[in-house]
C-alpha cells in the first residue's frame with residue numbers, strides 16, 4: 506500500500522512549510538506593483554470594492570462548507586443501511602431560499618461595483634492636470650498640453666492634484682497600468698480612453714503595458730513619479746525649455762552632438778530622423794530626448810540611464826529590446842562614447 510506523501514507523515518515539517526509560506530507574504534514590502542497598496546483615490550476605491558467582495562466570498566465559502574460538512578456527516582451511509590436514501594424534490598422553502606440568497610448577494614456586490622464605476626469614471630474636475638498618454642511599440646509617450654512639452658517612460662504628476670490621462674496608441678493596442686495608482690486602461694489607435702486619479706503619496710510607482718502588443722510587450726515599462734507641488738512645477742518649467750547649453754570646453758560632448766546630428770544612410774540610422782531635442786532635432790517617431798538626463802531609466806524602462814545602460818542600448822538596441830524599431834547603427838566605440846556623453850548632458 507502507498508503510504509501517502511512523506512510531508513503528511515511529519516506534522517512538524519508540514520506546519521513549518523505552511524507557516525513559512527504564509528509569512529513569505531508578510532515581508533513588509535515594498536510591493537512595487539501591488540494593487541493591494543493603493544496610493545490614489547482611484548486605487549483606494551478599487552481596493553475597498555475588492556475587500557467588500559472578498560468578504561462576501563468568504564461568507565459564501567464558510568456557509569457552503571458548513572452545510573456541506575453537516576450534510577456529509579449527518580446523512581452518511583451507516584452500517585446496516587438498506588437501499589438508497591429518498592431524495593428531496595420540490596421543497597418550496599429550500600427552492601425559494603437558494604434562489605433568493607444568491608440574488609441578494611449579487612445585489613450586495615452589484616450596488617457597490619456600479620457605485621465605484623460611476624465614482625472612478627466621473628467627469629474630471631476642471632482643475633485636473635491633463636496628460637496625453639500615447640502607447641508605442643514599445644515605450645510610453647507623455648504629452649503635457651498645458652505646458653506644451655513631451656517626455657517618455659516616466660510620467661510626473663503632482664501630489665494631491667487630480668490628473669486626467671487621455672490615453673491612445675500610435676500603433677497597436679496597449680494598456681496603461683500603474684497598479685498602485687489605479688486601474689488598467691487600454692490604449693487603442695484612433696480612440697481615446699480616460700483615467701482620472703489623484704495621487705496621495707509621494708514616490709516612484711512602477712507600472713507596465715498590460716496588453717500583449719508584440720515581441721517586447723514585457724519591455725514596455727513605465728514609472729509614475731509623484732512629486733510635491735513645488736518639485737513638479739520646477740520639473741515642468743525645466744521641460745518647457747531646451748536642454749542645458751553645452752560647455753564649450755567639453756569636447757567629447759560637442760563630438761557627441763555632432764554624431765547625433767549626422768545624417769546617415771539609410772535615413773532611419775540618423776538619430777535626428779526619429780528623436781527630438783529641443784532647438785536641435787525634431788524627429789517624432791522615438792522618445793523626445795530634450796531632457797533625457799532627467800530620467801532614471803531608458804529604452805521603455807528596461808535599462809538604467811547610466812553610462813553603461815546607454816552604451817549597451819546604443820551598441821545593440823535590437824538585442825536589448827527584441828523587435829525594437831531603433832535599429833542597430835554602425836557606430837565606432839568612440840562615437841558611442843561621445844553620444845553617451847552628449848545624451849548625459851541633456852538636462
Ligand code: CUA
Nearest residue numbers: 679714716718
Ligand atoms: Cu504595449 Cu504590451
